[in-house]
Amino acid sequence: QPLSLNELPAGSLGGWTDLYVEEGRALGLAEAQALLHEGKFHPGGQPILSQGIGSKPRWLHLALINPTAAPISLKLAVGTTWTDRIDTYLVHDGQPTLNWQTGDELAQAPGLSQGIGYILSPGFAPGRSDLFLRVDSTDPLIFPIELLTDEQARELQQRVHYSYGFIFGFMMALAAYNATLFFGLRKRSHLYYAVYLVSLVVLIACYTGHGFAWLWPDRPQVQRYAILVAMVIYGCCGLLFASRFLALKEHAPRVLRFVQSFAAAGLAAIAISILLDSQLAAALVAFNFAALFSVSMVLLGLLTIRNSRPSGRYFLIAAIFGMLGAGSTTLAVWGGIPFNAVTYHALEFGMVIEATLFALALSYRFNEISGSLVEINALNDQLSAEVAERKKMEEQIRQLAFHDSLTELPNRRLLLDRLEQAVAASKRKKSYAALIFLDLDNFKPLNDLHGHVVGDLLLMEAATRLQACVRETDTVARFGGDEFVVMLNDLGEDQSASFALARTVAEKILAAIAGPYRFTLAHSDETVADVEHNCTASIGVVVFTDHQGSPDDLIKWGDDAMYRAKMAGRNTIRFFGQPD
Ligand SMILES: Nc1nc2c(ncn2[C@@H]2O[C@H](COP(=O)(O)OP(=O)(O)OP(=O)(O)O)[C@@H](O)[C@H]2O)c(=O)[nH]1
Numbered sequence: 001q002p003l004s005l006n007e008l009p010a011g012s013l014g015g016w017t018d019l020y021v022e023e024g025r026a027l028g029l030a031e032a033q034a035l036l037h038e039g040k041f042h043p044g045g046q047p048i049l050s051q052g053i054g055s056k057p058r059w060l061h062l063a064l065i066n067p068t069a070a071p072i073s074l075k076l077a078v079g080t081t082w083t084d085r086i087d088t089y090l091v092h093d094g095q096p097t098l099n100w101q102t103g104d105e106l107a108q109a110p111g112l113s114q115g116i117g118y119i120l121s122p123g124f125a126p127g128r129s130d131l132f133l134r135v136d137s138t139d140p141l142i143f144p145i146e147l148l149t150d151e152q153a154r155e156l157q158q159r160v161h162y163s164y165g166f167i168f169g170f171m172m173a174l175a176a177y178n179a180t181l182f183f184g185l186r187k188r189s190h191l192y193y194a195v196y197l198v199s200l201v202v203l204i205a206c207y208t209g210h211g212f213a214w215l216w217p218d219r220p221q222v223q224r225y226a227i228l229v230a231m232v233i234y235g236c237c238g239l240l241f242a243s244r245f246l247a248l249k250e251h252a253p254r255v256l257r258f259v260q261s262f263a264a265a266g267l268a269a270i271a272i273s274i275l276l277d278s279q280l281a282a283a284l285v286a287f288n289f290a291a292l293f294s295v296s297m298v299l300l301g302l303l304t305i306r307n308s309r310p311s312g313r314y315f316l317i318a319a320i321f322g323m324l325g326a327g328s329t330t331l332a333v334w335g336g337i338p339f340n341a342v343t344y345h346a347l348e349f350g351m352v353i354e355a356t357l358f359a360l361a362l363s364y365r366f367n368e369i370s371g372s373l374v375e376i377n378a379l380n381d382q383l384s385a386e387v388a389e390r391k392k393m394e395e396q397i398r399q400l401a402f403h404d405s406l407t408e409l410p411n412r413r414l415l416l417d418r419l420e421q422a423v424a425a426s427k428r429k430k431s432y433a434a435l436i437f438l439d440l441d442n443f444k445p446l447n448d449l450h451g452h453v454v455g456d457l458l459l460m461e462a463a464t465r466l467q468a469c470v471r472e473t474d475t476v477a478r479f480g481g482d483e484f485v486v487m488l489n490d491l492g493e494d495q496s497a498s499f500a501l502a503r504t505v506a507e508k509i510l511a512a513i514a515g516p517y518r519f520t521l522a523h524s525d526e527t528v529a530d531v532e533h534n535c536t537a538s539i540g541v542v543v544f545t546d547h548q549g550s551p552d553d554l555i556k557w558g559d560d561a562m563y564r565a566k567m568a569g570r571n572t573i574r575f576f577g578q579p580d
Contacts, residue, residue: 002063005072005124005147012144013062017044020059022134029089029096032059032132049135049143052335053287054280057136062145064131066124074124075153077146078133079103079117081209082227086118087134092125103137104209107218115160115208117144119153138279139227140287140333142344164208167348171201174355178362187369189362192241199237200351203230225274228286232270235293236263242297242319245361246304246312255303262296290330294323314361318354325350404478406456407463415477415485419551422489427546432491432498436506437540437558438466440482440513441570450521450531457519458535465512469505485558491543499543499575506539506573513537514571536571538562543575 003009003016018041020032027035035041041061049058066072079086084105090098102110102118111118122131135143148156175197182191205211206227216222239259243249248256266289273282297319304312325346332343402414410418419435426433440462447455459482466476466484475487488505491498519531540561542554549557557576564574574580 002065002128005064005066005074006068008147012047012146014044014047014049014143014145016062017049017145018042018061019044019049020061022057022059026057026136027059027134029091029099029132032061032134033091033130035059036061046338047144048339049141050332050335050339051141051143053140053283054138055141057134058141058143060131060133060135060143060145062131062133064124064129064147066126066129069126071126072124073121073150075148075150076120076122076131077113077117077148077153077156078120078143079135080142080144081112081114081117081212082137082139082207083117083135083141083143084137084139085135088120089132089134090122090124091130091132093127097125097129098122104139104212104223105220107220109212109217109220112209112213113157113160114210114213115164116156119157139283140335142333142339144339163345163348164204164210167204167352168201170352171197171204171355174359175201178359181362185366187366189241189245189365192237192244193358193362196234196237196241197355199230199234200355203227203234204348206230224279225270225282228279228282229270229274231286231290232266235266235289238293238297238322239263241358242300242315245315245358245365246300248300252303255300259296259300262292266293287330287334290326294326294330298323314357314364318357318361321350321357322354323350325354407460407478409463409467409484410475410477412477412479415475415479415487416551418475418477418487419554422487423544423549423551423554425489426544429490430545431493432495432543432545434488434491434498434502434505435542435544435554435558436486436488436502436509437479437542437555437562438484438486438509438513438537439562439566441536441538441566443482443535446533446535450533454519454521454531454533458517458533461517462513462535462537465515466509469508469512479555485555495543495545498545502541502543503573503575506541510537510539510571510573538565538570539573540565541573541575542577 003013018036020035020041041059044060049060051058076088078088081104083103085103086101088098088100088102089096100110100120102112102120104112109118111120113119133143133145135141175194178190178194178197181187182194202211207230211226212223216226239262243256243259246252248259266285269285269289270282273279273285298316301312301316301319305316325348328337328343328346328350330347331337332339332346337343399408402411403409404411422433425431440458443455443458446458459478462484463476463478466486470476470486470488473489475485475489477485477487479485486505486509488502491501514534514536517533517535519533521529521531523529540558540563542557542561544554561574561576564580565572568574568580
């Protein structure tokens with residue numbers, strides 16, 4: 001029963017066709033017509049003919065009738081963009097009126113419509129027409145046939161263009177975002193993810209015919225393998241990303257080796273198929289690889305879940321969507337499940353969901369890392385604080401070891417060290433230095449009368465006064481009890497000038513110490529008492545240069561001279577080596 005062009009059903013017209021499978025040599029139109037007359041064609045049955053990889057060429061016949069008095073022009077949309085060869089004949093009143101060849105075997109394939117197939121604009125004269133289509137494809141043979149009005153065809157093309165615009169835009173934006181993240185964060189998962197997305201865009205561009213239409217329209221030999229190679233590369237990029245994201249190297253090195261071998265085997269097999277120029281072998285490799293790839297992604301996700309890595313959960317869900325999508329489309333194109341809009345576009349739906357979930361997985365991973373970074377920073381701060389505290393303690397220990405805790409002046413140990421340096425320096429510079437040994441006079445009665453606290457206050461005050469008498473480069477040390485030692489460096493090369501200088505300082509010290517001391521004491525019964533005390537010092541001075549003595553000698557000589565000052569009635573100065 002011819003199909004009326006006035007009342008065309010929606011969707012693919014495969015159910016209205018008659019079908020003949022070519023055995024052996026290729027037939028011409030006349031032979032096909034004869035076979036149709038002989039009743040050798042059988043009903044097409046399914047709306048979309050789907051025969052899988054490497055099927056035999058087929059003839060399809062569609063009887064049509066234009067019941068109007070005027071010619072009707074329609075759009076005939078047939079095949080998929082990867083169909084190798086389509087020969088279309090329109091016969092009116094037994095006479096061929098149209099003979100049209102296309103398919104991705106031909107350069108500048110006529111009528112190629114990206115994302116749809118091939119679109120032809122036949123005119124149907126009033127009365128009966130017979131449409132004969134010979135289709136030959138090593139790539140999976142999927143053959144929708146639709147007759148559309150100009151308006152419907154335009155709408156279909158627009159819809160397809162917008163959908164792919166969205167898919168390409170979404171994937172490329174995500175890829176660019178992840179590439180940027182990689183350059184910012186130097187995390188290779190982001191880079192591999194960007195590469196994986198780009199490989200997916202390339203794959204989609206290949207099988208929708210965008211590549212063939214825009215990039216290599218004159219190279220059908222490229223088109224012959226482009227989709228199949230893109231399928232394998234896409235799988236390898238997916239595995240690369242998964243291996244990195246799931247850190248297989250660290251957590252499952254054996255699985256990583258297996259994944260690497262699988263990817264290498266896929267690449268080698270497709271390369272060999274191309275070298276042998278076997279499109280059939282390449283198609284079998286690509287489809288088997290794609291199917292195994294989908295399964296491996298899910299297995300990898302399961303493996304990481306088993307190893308209780310939380311980001312593996314996102315990965316698994318994403319991989320399941322990806323697998324359902326890629327698996328459905330692969331099987332539909334391969335001929336395993338019915339080919340329709342849903343199964344055909346399942347890959348794209350699945351991938352948009354997968355990409356979104358992978359992006360979530362990556363941000364989750366990012367959160368995990370920044371969480372650890374915050375912890376590390378906190379630990380670092382704690383550690384820095386502890387190091388600072390330790391340094392402070394060390395400083396305190398050094399202070400205690402080399403300083404007197406009451407007056408904070410250098411103690412005897414540091415004094416000996418400085419004396420050693422001073423002796424060495426005077427030797428080097430040939431200049432004089434002086435050691436002033438000082439003992440407070442009648443200090444004990446102060447302690448006895450007012451207590452040790454007052455004695456301490458006086459010692460501290462005496463230390464301050466001593467420091468005020470000398471230069472910063474000189475040293476004032478507490479030798480012990482009420483004894484202090486002042487060292488004067490660099491008095492010059494002249495002996496008598498050095499003696500004079502040392503005397504001047506000693507006298508200055510004598511005067512400074514002799515000033516009255518006033519303290520206000522707060523007793524435990526909350527009464528306050530003012531204490532005034534006059535104190536003097538006996539001073540022994542040693543002026544030395546070069547190797548006149550060791551530090552111990554110098555101190556001893558200073559002590560002797562001081563003792564002479566005590567003997568001379570206190571509050572006076574005596575020089576070592578000089579008569580009284
Ligand atoms: N308050 C206080 N007293 C101290 C400290 N170290 C030593 N003394 C006291 O200082 C006194 C030192 O006495 P001496 O130097 O022997 O005698 P002095 O009374 O000063 O008499 P001369 O030196 O002979 O004039 C002792 O009574 C010590 O107990 C200290 O750190 N604080």
